[in-house]
Amino acid sequence: MTATRRLAVCADDYGQGAAIDRGILALAARGRITALSCLVTPPRWPHAGPALHEVDVAAGLHFNLTEGEPLSAALRRHWPRFPGLGALIAQAHLGRLPAALADEFQVQLQRFVDVMGRGPAFIDGHQHVHALPGVRPVVLAAAQSLQLPVRNTGRVLGPGFAFKRRVIEACGGRALAGQLQARRLSTASALVGVYGFDPRADYRALVRGWLRDAPDGALLFCHPALGEPDPGDAIAAARANEMAYLASDAFAQDLDEFGVTLG
Template identity: 70%
Template sequence: MSAARRLAVCADDFGQGPAVDRGILALAEQRRLTAVSCLVTPRRWPTAARALRGAQVATGLHLNLTEGEPLSPALRRHWPQFPRLGALLAMAGLGRLPPGLADEVQAQLSRFAEVRGAAPDFLDGHQHVHALPGVRHLVLAAARPWQRPVRNTGRVLGPGFGFKRAVIAACGGRVLARVARQQGVPQPSALVGVYDFDPAADYRTLVQGWLQTAPDGALLFCHPALGGSDPGDPIAAARQREAAYLASDLFVQDLAAAGVVLG
């Protein structure tokens, strides 16, 4: 009989809004999550973080470079507001990211630590920005001294959504994974959870496919929310479906059927 495969389940975007936070906290209380990735740029972050006290999950920094405004004055001189993802991808690919990014990474790390009382347990990026050229070396430099894991976006497994998975890996994910290995920075073995947030998607079927695909030590990232939607959230409907499935007995049954344990 083969040993069960271990899977980390990380809920992204904690701190974005009350509905997101409610969904994540409810799943953490049920022990359906192993990790929570936190946005520290919203003004509500200190209040949101208080609700995480006592939660039995790892907590990490969800580095944000695409929504709201920078924390650091050095970057705000160039970007009063963060650019949209498409513009950020273009600037990173052309090597035209502005000065001040190092200050911003440190500002977000410091804000996390000031509120939580400790450095993040792991590092990743909102919309996978942590892997971009001009950003990834800053993230790895932050993770290396404490041997904090960094999300692996170089091995993004399916089934389905092959083009989106390939884009994520190509936009710095493969290079990040290689350099992290060279530098001894820990990473999950793979990433699963990529889809298009289609309101008609059958999330259970998607998860079943990811559970079959995920190797030992992989990470499933998710985006739950509960009790309504936060203003301006384009994936609010998908968040509600994710939360409902992950909270259900069906998720537990699907884990067992696939020979997967959370850890």
């Protein structure tokens, strides 16, 4: 089949753990991903970041507000540790997020620059927090100032997992998409990759469904890892399954069958 559609593939959570970093670097070296998104809040980030100079993929900022501790003193006064995702969503929709989120974003952005020697190629959010009310204006202001693409969570395509996809869209994704369009900021045409991280899931079957339905210019986000699982990683088994498929000949065959090229 003649290739007719382009798909970006972004591996999330680089910097979170050694297994995650190994997997992402291995896929980048093989040309199986086009982008990776960096968590800069973990202590390992200054040691993990320099390895990205050896791979030819776009590296973005994975803005984190749900795992670990804030980097900025201003936000630590409110939150010694980040709240979980559920608590963050509730506070966002009640209008109770601290103004110090803006300080935290700037510190995370600077930490990326300090290690990489350059700014990020794009911005997104760990667990899609960048689209939430109260977070979205901070991200949009930075993206407009720096003219950076932002991950689109306003059009999340299946198949399956409709409730989770609709929640992502409703928790700020649709509003984000509208504002990206109004500000003429670059973004993907749609987002695919949502599932429940069940290690029993047939990941190849899921990806084939996404490849079938993804429009030109869509983004597939993934969470690979390679080798001994990182301590405390709740989705380690799912990461291993994703890694095995994305590194396999089957992934290349499926791209060709559905007329999709990575780009």
